[in-house]
Amino acid sequence: MRSLHTGHPRVRRRRLATLTALLVCVATAWIASPAATAAPAAGPVSPALVTTTAHPGNQVALTFDDGPSPQFTPQLLQVLRKHQVKAVFCLVGEQVEWQQAQVRAIVADGHTLCNHTYRHRDLTTVPPAEIEADIKQTNAQIRAAVPGVDIPYFRAPYGNWGQSPAVAANLGLRPLSWTLMPGDWELPGADVLLQRLRDGITPTGVVTLHDAGGDRQQTVDAVDRLIPEFKAKGWNFDLPAR
Ligand SMILES: [Zn+2]
Structure with missing residues (x-):
């Protein structure tokens, strides 16, 4: 039947x-x-390295690499909040792994995220498939902290891009470069660091500093002084172009 x-x-x-x-x-x-x-694009983006702000004129974008840090990321967030500036945080997957609350704090303050590989890897000779796996793993780690969060940028550690711009762009992440990296890891002192920023910032420039990977007190202090000084001179703190 x-x-x-x-x-x-x-x-x-x-x-x-x-x-x-x-x-x-x-x-x-x-x-x-x-x-x-008109909906947000999820598809491929340009593989051209971003080196400008979103808007023209006396604009500068601040980006902070290698975090989060349990000590300096909260201090930096407080400084940015005080001066009402939004920045980009280029996060390292293995740092995110044990500091999910820091990622949530960064996002809650309205900052923008950037993928900086899982273990701060030099990508010079890494094949595309491995780069893709790394970017996906790092995005997944970030989204384990903040489900569904937008991660519009990718930045190769040391600026050693290798084949990563095309791979990142295919995954919808724009490779984010910079115009000024004033060497805050050299610990030159907040005064010298601030002077390097004054001398090096150009209209529509993108600045790379670090909120982790060592003692970043000088970075926090220099940023705290830089923002009011530049705002008083008519500068605006913008985000990088996408
Ligand atoms: Zn880095």
Whole structure:
């Protein structure tokens, strides 16, 4: 008697297939409509390295690498909050792993995230498939802290890009370079660091500093003085272009 019933599921399957096809058509039409194209892009972005701010003029973007740090990221967040400046944080996966609360604090303050590889790896000779796996693993680690968070940028450690710009762009992450890296890891003192920033910042420039990887008190102090000084001179603190 079982054979009598075998026809029914098949008919049901055919009806289901027709319905599915119809839904796919409707969905495709919806995606293709102009209104839908205004949604945030999830597809490939340009592999060209970003070296400018989003807006023209006396604009500068601050970016902070290698964090989070349990000591200096909170201090830096407080300074940025005080001066009402938004920045980019280029996070290292293995730092994120044990400091999820710091990532949540960065995002809660409205800053923008950047993927800086899982173990701060020099990508000079790394094959594309391995770079892709690293970027995905790092994104997953960041999103374990903040589900679904936007990670619009990728930055190669040491600026050794290798083949990473194309790989990152394919995954929807714009490679974020810089115009000024004033060497805060050399610990020149906050005064010297501030002077290097004064001398080196150019209109639409992107500055790379560090909020982790060593003693970053000088960085925090220099940024705390830089922002009011530049704002008083008519500068605006912008985000990098996307
Ligand atoms: Zn780095």
